[in-house]
Amino acid sequence: MLKKGRKRMRDAASEEKYVLHPLVKEGVVERRAYQEAIVAKALEGNTLVILPTGLGKTIIAALVIAHRLSMFKNGVGVVLAPTRPLVSQHAETLRGVLNLPDRYIRVCTGDVTPSERETMWKGKGVVVATPQVVENDVISGRADPSKWVVMVFDEAHRAVGRYPYVFIAEEYMRRTANPLILALTASPGSQKEKVLEICKNLHIVNVEVRSERSPDVTPYIKGIRMEWVNVNLPMEVKGVREVLEEAIQKHLNVLREAGYVQRRKKWRRKDLLEVQERLLRMEEKGEKEYECMSSVAAAIRLSYAHEILETQGIRALKKYFDSLEEKLRMRGGRGLKALLEDPLICTIREKIAEMVERQATHPKINTLIDVLKKQLKAKPLSRVIVFTQFRSTVEEILDALKQHDVNAERFVGQSSRGGDPGLTQKMQKEIIDRFRRGEVNVLIATSVAEEGLDVSECDLVVFYDIAPSAI
DSSP states (O other), X not given: OHHHHHHHXXXXXXXXXXXXXXXXXXXTSXXXXXXXXHHXXXXXXOEEEEOOTTSOHHHHHHHHHHHHHHHSTTOEEEEEOSSHHHHHHHHHHHHHHBOXXXXXXXXXXXXXXXXXXXXXXXSOEEEEEOHHHHHHHHHHTSSOGGGEEEEEESSGGGOSTTOHHHHHHHHHHHHXXXXXXXXXXXXXXXXXXXXXXXXXXXXXXXXXXXXXXXXXXXXXXXXXXXXXXXXXXXXXXXHHHHHXXXXXXXXXXXXXXXXXXXXXXXXXXXXXXXXXXXXXXXXXOOHHHHHHHHHHHHHHHHHHHHHHHHHTOHHHHHHHHHHHHHHHHHXXXXXXXXXXXXXXXXXXXXHHHHHHHTTOOOHHHHHXXXXXXXXXXXXXXXXXXXXOSOHHHHHHHHHHHHHTTOOEEEEOOSSOBTTBOOOOHHHHHHHXXXXXXXXXXXXXXXXXXXXXXXXGGOSEEXXXXXXXXXX
C-alpha cells in the first residue's frame, strides 16, 4: 500500500513543477530531487535528516506528514520544536503547505491550558508543540502517543541526556503500533559518539545527509558570496595581548616542568581541557598535582580572556575579569584569588579600565557599521543578522548602531545573565515577526537565533566573531 501510494505520486508528478498530493496545496511546493529522495527514504523507517539551514527541512516534514495522514485517516502528526517561536514558525509553514483546514493544525505550548490541550490531543490532523508540554501531557495521560502516526523532532541534536525528546521517543515507540520518526537537524555535532547517542535515543534506522555540494542539492542553491574582512588590532590592544600571553605562558611552564604538556608554539584551549581532565581523573594527588590543577585552570581562564580580547574587545574583556572578581567574592577559591592577584593580570586590568574610561572600542565595530550602512544604502529594506557569541557584545554593537540610526534589535536567549535580562519566548516571537515584516532591519543575535530564524531569508549574515555552529 505504501509503495503504491508513493509510485502514484511520482508518476502523476513526473512532468510537474510542483508536488502533487491530496494533502499538499497545489502550486505551493516546488519539486526538488533531494527532498523527494529524502521523503521516500523517511517513509521506510525512522530517519535522521542532516540538512543545512535554508534547504527545506520543514517542507520535508510536511510531505512526510501528508503521506502518513493519507494512510491513517484519523491519525495525528506531531511536530516538536524546542522553542515557542519555532513552534509558531512551523505551524505557519504547515498551514501554508498542507491542504488541511487551519483548525487541524494546532499549536500546543505552555500558553494553552491543560484542559484545552487534552481536547487538542483527541482531535486529528497536526499538533505542533514544545517538548516539555508533550512530556507532561504524556505522563499525566492527557496525550495518548498510540494515536500518533508520525513524530517530527526538529533540532534533533538536542535528543541527548535527559532532554524531553528522549522520553517522548521512547514512549512513542513503545506505545504505537505503526510508529514513524523523522528527526531533523542542521548540526548533529562533530563527535561520532554524540551522533550515535542521538540515533539510539530516537530509534533511528536511516540517516540522510546532504550538503550544499551534494549533486542533487546544487541545482537549487542560490549563489552565496562569502567575504572575509580582516581588521587589525590597535597597538595598545596588541600590548595587552602580549601581557596576557606572558601570563598564560607562565602557567604553561608549570605544566611543562611537571611533564603534562610538551613544548609547543601555541596551545589550544581544547588541549588544556584534556590536561585538566587527566588531572581530575587521578586518584592520588600530591602537592605538585594540585599546583598543576591550579595552573591549568588559570591557563584555561586566560585563554578564554585572550579569545575575548581578540574577537570582542577591551569592554568585553573588562566584563569578563569583573565576572571573575564577582565569582571570587561569592564563592571564594585560592586558585582564582591567586590569578586575580597576579601582577601581570593586575597590569592588564588597570590598562583596560583606563581604555574603557576613554571609550576605546574594538575596530571591528566601526568596520561592521560601515558594512551595514553600505548594505542598507544599496537596499534599504534589507534583512541582516549579525551573530556574536557574547551578550555583552550584543549590547555594545546595538548601542553603536543606534548612534548611526540603524534600525536594529537584540535577539538573545531567555535566561538572565549578569544582570542582563533575557527575552521570553513571546518576546522572541514578536521580534522575529517584526523582522520578517521589515519593521526591523538588523538583528544582533547570539546563537539562540539559529533555532528561530531561517538564515536563507536574509540578504546579509555577518559573523562578528568565530561561529562555532553549523549556521
